[in-house]
Amino acid sequence: MVEDWARINKKVPRLVRVLPIGPVNYPTASAFLAGGVPEVMLHLRKLGLLHEDVLTVTGETLGANLDWWEKSERRKKCRERLVEIDGVNPDEDVIEIIVDTNKLEGSINFIGTENNKLSYEEAAKVLEAREPNPRLRPDEDLPDDTRLWAALQSISGGTWGGCVYDVDKIIEVIEAGKKALY
Template sequence: TARDILTDKAIENAMVIHAAFGGSTNLLLHLPAIAHAAGCHIPDVRDWSRINKEVPRLVSVLPIGPVNYPTVFAFMAGGVPEVMLHLRRLGLLHEDALTVTGATLGENLDWWEHSERRAILRKRLEEVDGLSPDEVIFTPDEARRRGIGSTVTFPTGNIAPEGSVVKSTAIDPSVIDADKVFRHTGKVKTFTSEKAAIAALKEHGRIVAGDIMIVMGGGPKGTGMEETYQLTSALKHLPFGKHVSLITDARFSGVSTGACFGHVGPEALAGGPIGKLRDGDVVEIVVDTEKLEGSLNFIGTEEEPLSYEEGARVLASRSMQEGVEPDADLPDDTRLWAALQEVSGGTWRGNVYDVERILA
């Protein structure tokens, strides 16, 4: 049955493969929801962080490279099973996990390694595109030699006590210090919608290098957890965009780049600290792109600096910023879903309905 296949081992295998590909941060919603439906352990920010620290990134495709090959090249180079061959040699996969073929993952990989299909695909990439498959899917040793880091970091702190996510490899290298740590401390400019933030970017001089943009109210209860690609795309193409950080309780497109921190939990409309920040507050961002560790902390104001603990207490004492409210066009069924998923654990539990929690 499906429950024989959807197991804790299968869920962890999926997380490992996601890390090796440097995949979309949207999996942070999908996989916990699948785990919940299957009755498996629901991965939290600690699980995601652990796996991304353990697993090397092996694939060189859009949008984070190091060479931005089209993703079809990864398919031709062998795709997911080819990456898994490398991961199994590192001992990072549960090879005894049952798959939909009726065989175990290890048995499937044994077949793939010597299959005619694998040979045809890889040969075609070389003959048609003149590209070695090993230039698209690296061995772990080659990835290490080229200095390719893992993709995703999961910062916490007094702004994001449940967690957040950033594609640390997508932060412009020129703003990362020599010790491979991204540091940005600055005043925040707050917005209660992506639309308002976009309008600010269009207004000359409203957003400048060094600013930290806070977009609150973009989580499930605010917008149904919209994808804020317009904002990240705009920052990418502005000459000063790499010097602006973005923190939001909304989510991002898989092709977003820059110092953009999403999935901040709890969301503003669930009482999260992000909804209590004010214009002029000072926020400290730290992301170690090598150790995959990071933090998002409110540290007071220029006139009154605070420790992380003091900052947490101040945020807890504040009311939510005026104007943070559900989008007026949010359908009733989405509002109902948002309320039920909040009771069920919110964003970091996959935005699901947990009947036991709802009825408790």
């Protein structure tokens, strides 16, 4: 059993691990919309690393479940939301999901398209240049305390800054705003 794990680990040295707010700027929701575990399993199947004939809790084989997922309406909707929310087209844009199983850290990266692979720096510039989805906006029903928390968090470096307050930065921005307004 350990030998199987070691053999497969050498062929696929990185697996997916995400956290509620990351790591490295990509929340769990992005991994879900990219297809989550079933999508990773489709890639593992293409590499010939799965026993597709094993039965699953659905009573179907793993292969049958992956066939279903690949053609499912749910997958289609997830992929559509990925385009809407993140501006990433899963059929054109290439998303790389990396986790170093030794360090247990990783990332989800846009790395270009099937015909045009980009460096991380080039991909970041492409994403930066894309217009955000016009429907992306705060929920109108957010309570005031949530709106205040979001504003303070934004000033402090945002979600990717660790969701912590940078009191000095907040005071600096408030003072600059006071000077500009008064």
